[in-house]
Amino acid sequence: MANINFGIDLGTTNSAIAKYENGKITLYKNPVGFKDTLPSVVSFRKGRIQIGDKARELMLTQSENVFSSFKRKMGSDAQYFVEAIDAEIAPVELSAMVLKELINFTQPEQPKSTVITIPASFDTIQTNATKKAGYQAGFEEVVLLQEPIAACLAYSNTLNIDISQEQKWLVYDFGGGTFDVALVRIDPRELKVLDHKGNNFLGGLDLDNLFVEKVICPKIEAVSGQTNLWKRMIAGEEADCKKLYFELLFKAEEAKKELSIKTSAQFELDIEAWDVFADIEVSRVEFESILYAKFDESYHLTERLLVDNGLKFSQIDRIILVGGTTYIPYIREQLAQRSGIKVDTGIDPTTAVVVGAAYYAGSKPSELAEENQESNPVATDLSVEVVYEPNSKDAEELIAAVFKTPFQGYYRITRSDGGFDTGVLKINQKVTEFVPLLEKATNIFTLLIFDENQNVVYQNNSIHITNGLYNIMGQPLPNDICLEVDEEAGKTFMERIFKKNDILPLKKTLYKTTSKNILKNSDDKLIINIVEGNAGGMIGSNLTIGYIEITGKSLPMDLIKGMDIELNFKISESRDLNVSIYIGALDLEINEVFNPHQRQVVLDKLASEIKTVVDEIQEEIEYQEEDENYEYLAKLKRILDHLTVLYNEALEAVDDRSTDRKFQLDEMKRLTIQEYDDLVRHKHVLQEIQEYQNTREGVESYLEVASPKQREEFEKIVRNEKEILQSNNKYLIRKKTKELDDLYDSIYMKQDERFVNAFYYYRFKMESEYKDAQRFKKLVELGESALERNSMTELKAINYQFWDLLIVKPRTREDLNNFDGDLGLK
Structure with a gap:
């Protein structure tokens, strides 16, 4: 079986494609300018679709038919209206066009399989939208890879770093549209992503918008006499202002790049409608004055990542920079100054992800059937299991072949470059051969099995062993996957199915009971709601990724309260969710596969959700002021202030038809509510722990009069209490307390x-x-x-x-x- 070998970085600003072959990475060049990257821009003009640099150039003259930064709206219900074709187009379709253009770079090859990278903080819906774009582009197999993993693979495999003992790295990925920070552990043999945090609406595009709003617009207003220019541009109601907005974004991005190497930049502006022609000069100092808040957002996420994992910056060995935004000197300087850690610039931040994707693709077997490939060309009953390590740091590696039934004959192992050949050797029960490996390369071996007459009865020509390169054998789940269940009448909580950072793919079975009667032919419902987010947090701050309603009208007979339900969950490496439900009493089985790729963001609903949490925080503050817990109050008030700003911005953004502000606000709302969740949960968890300990003491005081069976039950309940009490999940602790409470009652009731x-x-x-x-x-x-x-x-x-x-x-x-x-x- 061949490996995938092709890797793609589908970026917000730029995209790229690379191939792994024999331990080396080939970056396919963009024919325009012979660059390593392709601008993720699509234009429609006179019946012709252009992608990349030529499309980006049209931003200055025909912005209404040019589209960029659509990666930020992947997984949303956003649609772009294209005047040139009088039709709407979705972000998934635009992304597919970019992917098709990248495929053209590989001519005459036509890859059918690829690895496409995604931000680590992409939720399941955004992930599925990316996969859908890959299939629309013509790929028959799409495997997704998280960008921090790709960056680490590029870094560890490209540079000659002496890793003699375990190290911890931070991957600081500030791209064109998204920000991710990942905590990575690496030792001489293994690389593993431990945890991550991110914001899918924090990137270079946001800096461009701020640059235009805070620096460039005031300069234009000063020479043109215009007022309220920024609000008029993003409203998109005046044709001249709408056109100017995209022109200024283009010039801001160019000026931003120039200011990374110079102290000032200039550009010309010709606005015929206002009879304005001016030279606009911007300085690095002016640009840096608007960067603090956005950098602070990224740094705050970095700090939280370390706190969540009980680490300090002093325990981190290096910070790896990824993403074009990290070229900005201010970002590099502030990161090094605040963290006190070496900021490593050893790899190109703009191509690190695609290089890492190609390394991963080079170790990932394709599941597509290969044409004209025969691993067992001779009809035979011979059953052979071939065992070997696909990745090795050693100079030689063992290849073993085990026969399911006794076999007498011969074998031969050869390396594809001709540098190794065992010759024909006698088989003694099984084959065990140490084969030499070429350094920093994928070594391809062929195993031939002969019968006693030296006729070939088995052939395996796809034994791939990669030497000296790091690989990762599985990707971590970015968030908890939970099942919503009834806690008591009117209240529900989330029971975790899969834990954040568990390695994909995953499967699990849960057993539940019905909490109400559902009569045949009635409108009553049994609801199975699977959500993605934080198991210990608010249900409203999580994302539904699988939803099943079983109504009375679909039941063969009444579903009686207390009946058993078996729920089987599977989630693939690319995050497809498979749910199987079995109700034995009704002999009813339901199977569903979920891969949702679109969700809706409504500003009114967004504002309402923020208002609900704001009211809750205000009540919490009033209650806490009596206890005079000033540190806790200060944190609550900071979160309240941030949510209040978001609420007002959500109301103002109703007229914003040009930027992706509503999606950015939705992301910021989610992150801020999670922060509030974490803060309040800590207090609630402490209360639940105290309640548990009190109940445990109560039970212990009666153990002397308890029956042997009751004492055994007590030991069973407390056996994993350390894990539960450290889970930071009040619902799990409460459930454990209830078990002790029930046991207490069963003992007490006999006294x-x-x-x-x-x-x-x-x-x-x-x-x-x-x-x-x-x-x-x-x-x-x-x-x-x-x-x-x-x-x-x-x-x-x-x-x-x-x-x-x-x-x-x-x-x-x-x-x-x-x-x-x-x-x-x-």
Whole structure:
């Protein structure tokens, strides 16, 4: 089986394609300018579609038919109206056009399989949209790779770094449209991404917009007499302003590049409609004055990544720069100054990702059937299992062939370059041969098996062993994948299915019960909602990636409360989600595959969601002011201020028809609510831990009178308590507390003192809480008499009479456990 070999960086600003072959990477050149990259820009003009540099040049004259930065809207419901063809086009289609152009660079080769990179913080919907673009471009096989992994593979395989012991790196990836920071562990044999954080709407494009708004627009207003220029440009209602916006974005990007090597830059501006012709000069100082807030956002995410993993900057060995934005001197200087770590510029930040993608593709077997490939050309019953390490740091590696049934014959192993040949050797039960490896290359070996007459009965010519190159054997899951389940009537929580940073692919089975009756032919529903995000956070701050409704109309018979449900989940390396549901009592099985590639962002809904959290934070602040926890209050107020700004910007952005501000606001809302979630969850988790410990002490105080089975149950419950208490998930801790609570009740209910405690509970209630005051007094006398005689049987009967006499009866544990859930699943 051949490897994929082709890797693509599908970037916001620029894209590229490369190929792995025999340990070396070939970057395919853009015929225009013979550059390593292709601008991710598409234009429509006179029935002709142009992609890349020529399309980008038209931004100055025909901006209404030129489209760029569409990667930022992948997975959204955004549509671009193309005047030239009088039609709308989606970001996925534009991305497919860029990919097709990259394929043209490989002529005469026509790759059918490829690895395409995505930001580590891309959610499942954005991931699926990228995959869809790959298939629309004509690929038959698309494998996705997270960009920080690609950057690390490029860095570790390209540079000769002496890694004699374990190191930790930070990959600081500030690209044209997205920002990612990843924590990586590397040792002499293995490279692994431990964790990451990111913002899908923080990139060079945002710096360009700020540059235009804060620096260039005021200069134009000064020479033209125009006012409110920025708001008029992004509103897109005036043709001249709309055209000017795209022209200024183009010039801002060029000036930004120039300011990376010079202290000032100039460009000409000719606006016929306003009779304005001017030379606009911008300085590096002016540009850097607008960078602080955006750099601070990236640095704040970097700090949070380290805090979440219990690390300090002093424990990081190096920072690897990726993405064109990291060319900006201010970014490099601030990063080095604040972190105190070596900022490594050893690789080209603009091509690191595509180089790493090609290295990964070179080690990834293609699942497509190869034409004209025969691994066993002779009809035979011979069954052979070939075993070897596909990646090795050693000078030689073992190839073994094991026969399922006894076999006598011969074997021969050759290396494709002709540098190694075992000759024909006798087989002794099995084949074991150490083969020499060419350094920093993929070594291809052929194994031939002969019968006793030296006729070929088996051939395997696709044994690939890569020497001296780092590889990664699996990609981490970017977020928790959770199932929403009923906690109590009207409330739900997220139960984690797969944990963030688990290595893909994954599968798991959960067993649940129904929390309500769903009658045949009724409109009642059993809801299976699978979400992506943070298992311990708010459900509203997470993203639904799989949703199934089972209504009474689809049931063969009634679904009764308490019935068992088996749920099987599988998630592929490219994040396809497969869900299988089996209800044994109904013999009902449902299978669904989810690969959603589009979601909607509505500004009114966005503002409403922010307002809900703002109100909640204000209540939390009012409550906490009484406790005078000033550090906690300060953090709450900072988050509140940020959300208030986002709320106001969401209201203002209603008229923004030119930028992708609404998607940026949605991303910032998500990240800020997650930060609030983390802060409040810490306090709630501490409360739940205290409740757990109190309950545990209560159970322990009764263990002496517990039965052997109850003591065994206690040991089973507390066996993994350390893992649960450190999970930072209040729902998991609460569930564990409930298990102890139920055990406590089962022991306590067999003790005489429970009747005594119950009597005093009823004895000291107000007379007004009972239906008959005289009867209440009589029961009190009878109860005290029973206590004097230590008659628990009488006291038990009296307690039941108290219960019947109550006007409003307290909820029992049984009541709490037998609620009807909204989802129908618990």
